[in-house]
Amino acid sequence: MAHFYLLDKDKKPYEVSLEDSLKLYEDFDMKITQQDRINDDIRVSTVFLGFNHAPLESEIPVLWETMIFGGEHDQYQERYTSHEDALAGHQRALDLVKSETHGQ
Numbered sequence: 001m002a003h004f005y006l007l008d009k010d011k012k013p014y015e016v017s018l019e020d021s022l023k024l025y026e027d028f029d030m031k032i033t034q035q036d037r038i039n040d041d042i043r044v045s046t047v048f049l050g051f052n053h054a055p056l057e058s059e060i061p062v063l064w065e066t067m068i069f070g071g072e073h074d075q076y077q078e079r080y081t082s083h084e085d086a087l088a089g090h091q092r093a094l095d096l097v098k099s100e101t102h103g104q
Contacts, residue, residue, distance in 0.1 A: 002054075003051055003052045004016050004017065004018055004021035005041075005051070005052070005063055006020065006023060006050065007026060007030050007048060007083070009065055011083035012083070016070045019050045024048070025086055025103045030048060031047055031050075032045075032046075032048075032066060033083065033086050033087065034046045034086075034090045036090075038071075038098065038101055040086065042068065042069065042070040042097055042101070043070060044068050044093045044097060045069065046065065046066040046089065047064065047068050048083075049062075049063050049079075050078055053079055062081055063080070063081065064081075064083065065077060065079045065080070065086075066079075066080075066090050066093045067093075068093055068097060069094070074095070076093060
């Protein structure tokens with residue numbers, strides 16, 4: 001199984017060489033899936049990683065990651081195998097942060 005990926009126009013990953021994978025860092029729209037700021041001090045970020053983060057025995061690559069920076073859930077992290085799951089996970093993280101900030 002390959003370790004490096006880029007996304008096609010439909011946000012589906014395809015395998016590439018290490019050299020070709022560097023194109024990810026030239027394409028902001030491919031790298032950043034979604035980012036949101038809440039109350040100026042909390043950021044929820046979901047990105048396409050471009051490198052398979054799945055355990056070696058897994059057949060499905062894990063290529064997206066959501067993280068929360070700041071607030072009560074600082075360093076929260078979740079990873080995904082599809083663009084659709086990454087968007088849903090981003091929304092779950094936003095809901096988590098919003099419930100934290102509304103409870104204050």
